Amino acid sequence: MDSRYDIQRRAGGSGFSGGSTNASPALTGAQSRRKKMPPRPADYKLQIIIIGSRGVGKTSLMERFTDDTFCEACKSTVGVDFKIKTVELRGKKIRLQIWDTAGQERFNSITSAYYRGAKGIVLVYDITKQETFEDLPKWMKMIDKYASEEAELLLVGNKLDCETDRAITRQQGERFCSRISGMRFCESSAKDNFNVDEIFHKLVDDILNKMPLEVSSKELSNSVLSLQPEPEIPPELSPPRARCC
Ligand SMILES: Nc1nc2c(ncn2[C@@H]2O[C@H](COP(=O)(O)OP(=O)(O)OP(=O)(O)O)[C@@H](O)[C@H]2O)c(=O)[nH]1
Numbered sequence: 001m002d003s004r005y006d007i008q009r010r011a012g013g014s015g016f017s018g019g020s021t022n023a024s025p026a027l028t029g030a031q032s033r034r035k036k037m038p039p040r041p042a043d044y045k046l047q048i049i050i051i052g053s054r055g056v057g058k059t060s061l062m063e064r065f066t067d068d069t070f071c072e073a074c075k076s077t078v079g080v081d082f083k084i085k086t087v088e089l090r091g092k093k094i095r096l097q098i099w100d101t102a103g104q105e106r107f108n109s110i111t112s113a114y115y116r117g118a119k120g121i122v123l124v125y126d127i128t129k130q131e132t133f134e135d136l137p138k139w140m141k142m143i144d145k146y147a148s149e150e151a152e153l154l155l156v157g158n159k160l161d162c163e164t165d166r167a168i169t170r171q172q173g174e175r176f177c178s179r180i181s182g183m184r185f186c187e188s189s190a191k192d193n194f195n196v197d198e199i200f201h202k203l204v205d206d207i208l209n210k211m212p213l214e215v216s217s218k219e220l221s222n223s224v225l226s227l228q229p230e231p232e233i234p235p236e237l238s239p240p241r242a243r244c245c
Contacts, residue, residue, distance in 0.1 A: 040093060041093070042086060042093045042094060042095035043092040043093050043094065044092060044093070044094045044095065044208075045094075045095045045097065046094060046095070046096055046097070046119045046120065046204065046207060047096075047097045047098075047099065047114075047117050047118045047119060047120075048096055048097070048098050048099070048118060048119065048120040048121070048122065048200065048203060048204075049098075049099040049101060049114055049115060049118040049120075049121050049122070049147075050062055050098065050099065050100050050101060050121075050122045050124060051101050051103075051111070051115075051121065051122070051123055051124070051139055051142065051143075052103055052122075052123055052124035052125055052132065052135075052139060052156075053103045053125065053126075053129075053131070053132040053135045053139075054076060054102075054103030054104050055076070055103065055126065055129075055132075056103060056124045056125055056126040056129070056132050056158055056159075057124060057126065057158040057159060057190045058077070058100050058101065058103065058122075058124050059071075059074055059077055059081065059100050060074065060158075060190035060191070061122070061124065061156070061158065061188065061190045061196055061199065062081075062083055062098050062100045063083070063190075064190045064193055064196045065085065065098070065196050065197060065199070065200050066083040066084070066085045066098065067083070068193070070190060070191055070193075076102065076103070076104065077100055077101065077102040077103070078102060078107070079101075079102055079107055079110045079111070080099055080100065080101050080102065080107075080110065080111055080114055081099075081100045082097060082098060082099050082100065083098050083100070084096065084097055084098070085098065085200075087200075087201065087204065089201075089204060089205065089208060090208070092208075094204060094208075096200065096204065098200075099114045099118070101114065108142070112142060112145070112146045113146075115142065115143065115146035115147040115148075115151075116146060116147065116148060117148075118147060118148070118151055119148075119150070119151060119152065119207045120151060120152045120153075120154070120203040120204065120206070120207050121143060121147055121151050121152070121153050121154070122154050122156055122199060122200075122203065123136065123139050123140075123143070123153065123154070123155050123156065124156045124157075124158050125155075125156070125157055125158070125168065125173075126157075126158055126159050127157040127158065127159055127160060127162070127166050127167065127168045127173075127187065128159055128162045128165040128166060128167050128168075129167060130167045130168065133157075133167075133168045133172065133173075133176075136155075136176060140180070150210065152182070152184075152203055152206040152207050152210070153180065153182060153183040153184070154183065154184045154185070154186070154199060154202065154203050155173065155176065155177045155180075155183055155184070155185045155186075156185075156186055156187070156188050156199055157170070157173045157185075157186075157187040157188070158187070158188050158189065158190060159189060159190075159191070160187045160188055160189040160192070160194055160195075161189040161191050161192045161194070170187060173185055173187065184202065184203075184206070186198065186199060186202075
């Protein structure tokens, strides 16, 4: 086993509330005029990448989390796509840049460029498709080759709503996960919105648990603290394209 397997996991807490913005209330005595305070800037900026074989539900998980939508007949992702979502944890605003990668192997040379900056990696398989589970070692090789050793890992068995078509037991997923130090495991349904927020919140919590040692002594202020420079967004990805038919 390689260095990836030495990464130590830190237990995380909870307390997340997602996607809120702090719009100010209307000013009293000025009902005809409403003044909005500019939103408080993010304290942290983090990148998360979602990887896994074709059709496992990577885009669906991202879109469920960021927009609370689900598309029954989505087009396959070409290259990479991204969405932004701001969440709050421990009184801090965290701006998440979530990268959704194509599952098709022919895009690996493009998608691999996005691993390096990711603080968290969501590796997804489809609990109804044996081959997507068998592909997991291949994806672990990609992680070992391209991702930071510090990246938090989360294995997700998606499409839990298709229990009757299940091909991979929960125990199989847990067993795979237990062989990789620091990796967490859960099952989800993007369709039924089951465990989706939890995936991202837990991952962010784990990332932050690792980080305070670097930053807590500085007594975090409300100033923007970019722990990770945001990657250049290729022009063809800006603005994010709509994928659903
Ligand atoms: N039943 C069910 N279907 C899902 C779920 N998540 C995604 N799907 C469906 O699975 C298909 C593929 O979903 P995508 O989100 O496009 O999968 P992907 O992993 O992004 O696929 P690629 O872009 O090709 O790599 C779509 O038809 C989705 O509607 C889920 O939780 N349950």
